[in-house]
Amino acid sequence: MGNQIGALLFQNETCNSESGQWAVFHFRPSTSGQRLVGFKGITTEYMAGNQLVKVFKQKTDNDWNSSHRRSSSYIENKEIAQKYLRKYEGNSITFLELHAAEMDRIAVFSRHIRSSNKRHKLRLSEDDVVVFERHLGKHFETFIKRDGTVNGNCCAELQEFVHFVYNESKGQEIVTGLKGVMTKQGQKFKLTSPAMNSVSKKYGPDDLGEKAMLNFFTSHVCTDVCSQWPKPTILHPFDNLETTIKTQNFITATTDMPFRNDDKPPVYDSKWRVDFENSRTFSSQMEPTAPPSYDLIT
Structure with a gap:
């Protein structure tokens, strides 16, 4: 009875993954990054060792809110890299097996207590799909x-x-x-x-x-x-720079009034172009750097 209560309080549990494994993991995160929060756990696979269960944070720059889609993309990345590895025929590199599963049971503490580490900023829900792999x-x-x-x-x-x-x-x-x-x-x-x-x-x-x-x-x-x-060649790395300079010169020539913030052209946003067909040796001296912001050149 005590073990059952402890499980309800402290353990999160997933449904079965496609491989048949499911994971049990602690309510408190062990690590956190920009995209994922990691929890230490175990799976039902015999001799699988400790697992790291990864939970996607709710938002990305492109606002992919669905953990279903994000987990699929995460696994696809690994599978594509694995295909390249087979062609490479290297025997020194191994990618860990990766599994995805929907949440089945949320620990009481995960439901009601947010981690004291502010970087995590995560609360699990039944709608989440998590991924897990061996803890290294x-x-x-x-x-x-x-x-x-x-x-x-x-x-x-x-x-x-x-x-x-x-x-x-x-x-x-x-x-x-x-x-x-x-x-x-x-x-x-x-x-x-x-x-x-x-x-x-x-x-x-x-x-x-x-x-x-x-x-x-x-x-x-x-x-x-x-x-x-082949290595990439940079094509037109500063294709917006000429427009920026022309805009600056036009404004300078037509007004003596001080600039307001809304008068300034947008900060330069570099759009790199790389060329494979005409590739040549890539030198570190060619490393592209964006020009200074508008505030620094006026």
């Missing part, structure tokens, strides 16, 4: 960020795989968000769910498109293998 423990590292930036701890093979995806897709896609743990003295990698990015931004609200490509190639160091593959 305290040695978890980020090798390539979701925005494409390569961290200093990233090995050559992970960078080569990302470059492979860009080459294999003919410059249309790239995989980022490579996070996980190293095993076998850095010879093997177990990675969590990656992020797919495309020129057309077809992979959901977290697809960063060409921005992720350019961030990667400005920090990527090629191996002997991928140095032979």
